[in-house]
Amino acid sequence: xxxxxxxxxxxxxxxxxxxxxxxxxxxxxxxxxxxxxxxxxxxxxxxxxxxxxxxxxxxxxxxxxxxxxxxxxxxxxxxxxxxxxxxxxxxxxxxxxxxxxxxxxxxxxxxxxxxxxxxxxxxxxxxxxxxxxxxxxxxxxxxxxxxxxxxxxxxxxxxxxxxxxxxxxxxxxxxxxxxxxxxxxxxxxxxxxxxxxxxxxxxxxxxxxxxxxxxxxxxxxxxxxxxxxxxxxxxxxxxxxxxxxxxxxxxxxxxxxxxxxxxxxxxxxxxxxxxxxxxxxxxxxxxxxxxxxxxxxxxxxxxxxxxxxxxxxxxxxxxxxxxxxxxxxxxxxxxxxxxxxxxxxxxxxxxxxxxxxxxxxxxxxxxxxxxxxxxxxxxxxxxxxxxxxxxxxxxxxxxxxxxxxxxxxxxxxxxxxxxxxxxxxxxxxxxxxxxxxxxxxxxxxxxxxxxxxxxxxxxxxxxxxxxxxxxxxxxxxxxxxxxxxxxxx
Amino acid sequence: xxxxxxxxxxxxxxxxxxxxxxxxxxxxxxxxxxxxxxxxxxxxxxxxxxxxxxxxxxxxxxxxxxxxxxxxxxxxxxxxxxxxxxxxxxxxxxxxxxxxxxxxxxxxxxxxxxxxxxxxxxxxxxxxxxxxxxxxxxxxxxxxxxxxxxxxxxxxxxxxxxxxxxxxxxxxxxxxxxxxxxxxxxxxxxxxxxxxxxxxxxxxxxxxxxxxxxxxxxxxxxxxxxxxxxxxxxxxxxxxxxxxxxxxxxxxxxxxxxxxxxxxxxxxxxxxxxxxxxxxxxxxxxxxxxxxxxxxxxxxxxxxxxxxxxxxxxxxxxxxxxxxxxxxxxxxxxxxxxxxxxxxxxxxxxxxxxxxxxxxxxxxxxxxxxxxxxxxxxxxxxxxxxxxxxxxxxxxxxxxxxxxxxxxxxxxxxxxxxxxxxxxxxxxxxxxxxxxxxxxxxxxxxxxxxxxxxxxxxxxxxxxxxxxxxxxxxxxxxxxxxxxxxxxx
Numbered sequence: 001x002x003x004x005x006x007x008x009x010x011x012x013x014x015x016x017x018x019x020x021x022x023x024x025x026x027x028x029x030x031x032x033x034x035x036x037x038x039x040x041x042x043x044x045x046x047x048x049x050x051x052x053x054x055x056x057x058x059x060x061x062x063x064x065x066x067x068x069x070x071x072x073x074x075x076x077x078x079x080x081x082x083x084x085x086x087x088x089x090x091x092x093x094x095x096x097x098x099x100x101x102x103x104x105x106x107x108x109x110x111x112x113x114x115x116x117x118x119x120x121x122x123x124x125x126x127x128x129x130x131x132x133x134x135x136x137x138x139x140x141x142x143x144x145x146x147x148x149x150x151x152x153x154x155x156x157x158x159x160x161x162x163x164x165x166x167x168x169x170x171x172x173x174x175x176x177x178x179x180x181x182x183x184x185x186x187x188x189x190x191x192x193x194x195x196x197x198x199x200x201x202x203x204x205x206x207x208x209x210x211x212x213x214x215x216x217x218x219x220x221x222x223x224x225x226x227x228x229x230x231x232x233x234x235x236x237x238x239x240x241x242x243x244x245x246x247x248x249x250x251x252x253x254x255x256x257x258x259x260x261x262x263x264x265x266x267x268x269x270x271x272x273x274x275x276x277x278x279x280x281x282x283x284x285x286x287x288x289x290x291x292x293x294x295x296x297x298x299x300x301x302x303x304x305x306x307x308x309x310x311x312x313x314x315x316x317x318x319x320x321x322x323x324x325x326x327x328x329x330x331x332x333x334x335x336x337x338x339x340x341x342x343x344x345x346x347x348x349x350x351x352x353x354x355x356x357x358x359x360x361x362x363x364x365x366x367x368x369x370x371x372x373x374x375x376x377x378x379x380x381x382x383x384x385x386x387x388x389x390x391x392x393x394x395x396x397x398x399x400x401x402x403x404x405x406x407x408x409x410x411x412x413x414x415x416x417x418x419x420x421x422x423x424x425x426x427x428x429x430x431x432x433x434x435x436x437x438x439x440x441x442x443x444x445x446x447x448x449x450x451x452x453x454x455x456x457x458x459x460x461x462x463x464x465x466x467x468x469x470x471x472x473x474x475x476x477x478x479x480x481x482x483x484x485x486x487x488x489x
Numbered sequence: 490x491x492x493x494x495x496x497x498x499x500x501x502x503x504x505x506x507x508x509x510x511x512x513x514x515x516x517x518x519x520x521x522x523x524x525x526x527x528x529x530x531x532x533x534x535x536x537x538x539x540x541x542x543x544x545x546x547x548x549x550x551x552x553x554x555x556x557x558x559x560x561x562x563x564x565x566x567x568x569x570x571x572x573x574x575x576x577x578x579x580x581x582x583x584x585x586x587x588x589x590x591x592x593x594x595x596x597x598x599x600x601x602x603x604x605x606x607x608x609x610x611x612x613x614x615x616x617x618x619x620x621x622x623x624x625x626x627x628x629x630x631x632x633x634x635x636x637x638x639x640x641x642x643x644x645x646x647x648x649x650x651x652x653x654x655x656x657x658x659x660x661x662x663x664x665x666x667x668x669x670x671x672x673x674x675x676x677x678x679x680x681x682x683x684x685x686x687x688x689x690x691x692x693x694x695x696x697x698x699x700x701x702x703x704x705x706x707x708x709x710x711x712x713x714x715x716x717x718x719x720x721x722x723x724x725x726x727x728x729x730x731x732x733x734x735x736x737x738x739x740x741x742x743x744x745x746x747x748x749x750x751x752x753x754x755x756x757x758x759x760x761x762x763x764x765x766x767x768x769x770x771x772x773x774x775x776x777x778x779x780x781x782x783x784x785x786x787x788x789x790x791x792x793x794x795x796x797x798x799x800x801x802x803x804x805x806x807x808x809x810x811x812x813x814x815x816x817x818x819x820x821x822x823x824x825x826x827x828x829x830x831x832x833x834x835x836x837x838x839x840x841x842x843x844x845x846x847x848x849x850x851x852x853x854x855x856x857x858x859x860x861x862x863x864x865x866x867x868x869x870x871x872x873x874x875x876x877x878x879x880x881x882x883x884x885x886x887x888x889x890x891x892x893x894x895x896x897x898x899x900x901x902x903x904x905x906x907x908x909x910x911x912x913x914x915x916x917x918x919x920x921x922x923x924x925x926x927x928x929x930x931x932x933x934x935x936x937x938x939x940x941x942x943x944x945x946x947x948x949x950x951x952x953x954x955x956x957x958x959x960x961x962x963x964x965x966x967x968x969x970x971x972x973x974x975x976x977x978x
């Protein structure tokens with residue numbers, strides 16, 4: 001398995017790429033490559049050797065075959081908005097950028113599906129079909145800029161995933177180019193297809209199993225009616241109990257978000273919604289949808305549950321502009337942190353809903369121990385936390401401390417029966433925490449599946465899984481059997 | 490890859506099994522093995538060399554390790570109700586029977602999940618949690634006898650899968666024994682887990698990737714209110730248009746079933762519901778659920794759509810006993826065919842809803858061409874057809890003709906953009922039709938994944954995929970590269 005690594009002949013490889021995508025589709029100048037040296041996780045940076053911009057499935061296949069023949073690693077990149085370093089280049093890699101693959105290939109309203117190229121922006125899908133009364137459900141906060149290909153790679157979530165599920169629940173099939181350059185169709189246009197469900201494996205595989213070049217998405221009928229409730233609480237306990245009570249009552253809100261006092265004030269400073277009470281300890285935003293009668297009744301029931309748990313005020317927004325105002329603050333929350341602090345680090349972990357209160361208290365204690373403020377704004381309904389650690393990167397050693405604090409928060413999530421990632425992926429950021437959740441046998445099984453797709457280990461190597469080289473001791477447990485190919489890179 | 494096949498020393502292997510599960514857990518006498526020689530697809534029969542009945546994950550692991558050391562193939566079997574021969578023994582195999590693994594290991598209402606052993610019967614899950622207001626959604630017609638392990642292997646569906654999805658949508662995680670005898674946890678108790686979604690691959694893998702020994706199921710809140718509508722039509726066109734119109738109106742019924750005149754009469758002869766009009770060309774059964782106001786409004790809307798499309802009568806059942814009467818006929822439909830004909834063959838294919846009318850007409854024409862009556866009773870909402878071909882197995886050559894007719898129906902499904910299996914699996918029955926749906930590259934990718942789990946090819950070999958030996962020419966297209974290990978068996 002050990003390969004002799006010689007420096008690739010990049011000039012020759014570039015000429016091969018040019019023969020496939022033309023001169024304008026190959027980027028080699030150092031200053032032009034600068035824009036590709038990180039994704040949304042800006043604390044990690046690395047420049048690729050070459051960036052290539054194909055336009056079709058066939059061009060992607062040819063580009064990948066060139067990489068495979070030369071045994072050089074490649075990393076796929078959509079809009080570069082990912083938060084875990086999934087699209088971060090690795091040293092001496094080819095970056096395959098999908099930003100010229102932005103065609104909506106088919107709109108089939110009758111069968112409620114849309115086929116897109118991977119560079120298509122998330123919000124374009126809904127824009128395309130909304131006139132006919134449909135929408136595409138997964139809605140990451142970055143939806144006006146992030147690409148469907150990136151959403152597939154990271155199995156992205158969003159505010160409305162509580163009721164409607166994450167990306168994997170909305171991908172019917174995907175045409176991929178394997179790391180050997182073969183064009184393979186996973187899944188089909190029919191929801192349940194026989195054989196192994198490889199669509200499900202591919203979604204969330206973070207670029208390690210190949211590149212999606214055509215994605216068949218399920219679209220849903222726009223609900224007849226939507227209500228958004230804003231309730232404010234003087235304790236996190238009360239807000240947490242409300243979340244549990246709503247779910248226990250059999251109500252599945254379209255979305256159910258919590259923001260703490262620090263987030264509320266950050267948001268009001270920046271976007272001034274005017275409707276978030278600055279003195280509240282926590283607010284809940286609850287969206288209910290469905291038939292008019294259903295949304296009406298459920299919004300009454302949610303309001304009663306909020307009141308019973310001590311909410312000071314409950315506002316119900318019915319009209320579209322009122323609803324947008326309430327959501328505007330939530331959607332801008334990450335960006336608003338930029339005003340509070342020179343830098344922030346977003347963590348992404350999942351806990352059982354029932355542990356909400358305990359975990360938030362522990363996060364606060366951890367923040368105090370490390371000496372950092374932690375703001376909380378998150379998908380409360382599915383227990384998907386987003387602690388935002390505020391820090392100043394100009395202070396030497398701060399990033400390391402913040403990463404250590406982030407790691408402690410992840411371990412806490414696992415300890416209470418949760419997960420180290422809800423929707424941002426593992427990427428480069430969290431690979432060393434995988435052994436917290438998975439046994440050596442579990443990880444080894446995943447590695448064998450990786451090997452089934454990528455025998456050379458050239459597709460986004462070093463991401464997603466720990467290796468002795470990237471994680472040292474943490475990867476030792478399965479160090480003997482781990483797929484050795486990726487250790488080359 | 491070619492192994493020297495010598496006859497295994499079955500006596501020595503049996504003694505090893507006895508050391509793990511005790512003498513009573515090992516079945517070797519020919520007459521006792523008779524009960525295991527087929528599953529619900531009774532036209533295929535083969536006796537295993539030995540049947541073993543373990544009770545725990547550890548016992549399953551030891552049993553599989555014995556098979557792996559001896560390089561003998563094994564087949565897992567739950568209740569043996571499968572309809573595609575997935576649990577059919579192969580020559581000289583070990584049958585691993587899960588019928589002593591019937592413990593419900595954990596009931597966690599707060600987090601809406603139940604952990605069960607694979608031999609637990611489907612309907613027991615709902616029985617266990619219904620008092621607390623929950624239920625387990627997937628409901629195959631055989632739910633009072635089929636096992637959860639078998640449901641996982643075949644990714645079983647049922648009447649209520651239109652709204653709530655099939656088995657894979659309700660399995661959060663699964664502990665498996667791999668074909669090498671390792672105990673591996675796939676997925677987790679948290680709905681979205683990082684790394685590859687191997688739970689999704691395992692569900693529906695028909696015993697080829699290992700044996701599930703602990704399954705974590707999602708349970709749902711029982712809906713507040715349910716209505717079942719029965720509408721009768723004088724043309725299949727009208728019934729089909731009604732199905733499309735209901736979905737287009739944005740209503741997602743809990744279930745939406747169609748039965749043709751032959752099925753209606755077979756059912757009335759046997760269970761005498763008294764509510765299925767014998768002169769109708771087709772009836773639709775539509776269940777709507779949710780809040781009382783929602784079920785009320787949607788049942789009115791469905792009734793209007795039925796009337797608009799020419800339904801003669803629309804009955805709405807609100808009370809539990811009325812609803813059960815309507816469903817009783819549908820659930821007994823397959824069994825009722827036994828009165829109409831000495832034998833019947835159930836086909837299972839999927840088509841886009843929009844092609845319903847065309848495909849039913851073509852099926853009728855195919856039946857006439859081959860000279861057999863075909864009854865239709867099926868999940869109309871998701872286009873999952875179940876043509877029942879009536880024949881007499883005592884007539885030489887009849888089974889072969891019926892299988893050929895069944896194959897033509899499958900090809901028709903694929904031609905209109907559908908699938909060769911909706912919920913019964915591929916098993917031994919349909920493996921030769923896989924190349925109708927998948928390209929050689931698609932099938933090869935699945936084979937590599939199989940190899941990742943099962944390097945020796947001993948887990949339910951010859952099932953699910955075509956090989957030159959089982960399917961001749963049909964498998965030639967990928968004959969060169971197909972996983973050669975399974976050709977030994």
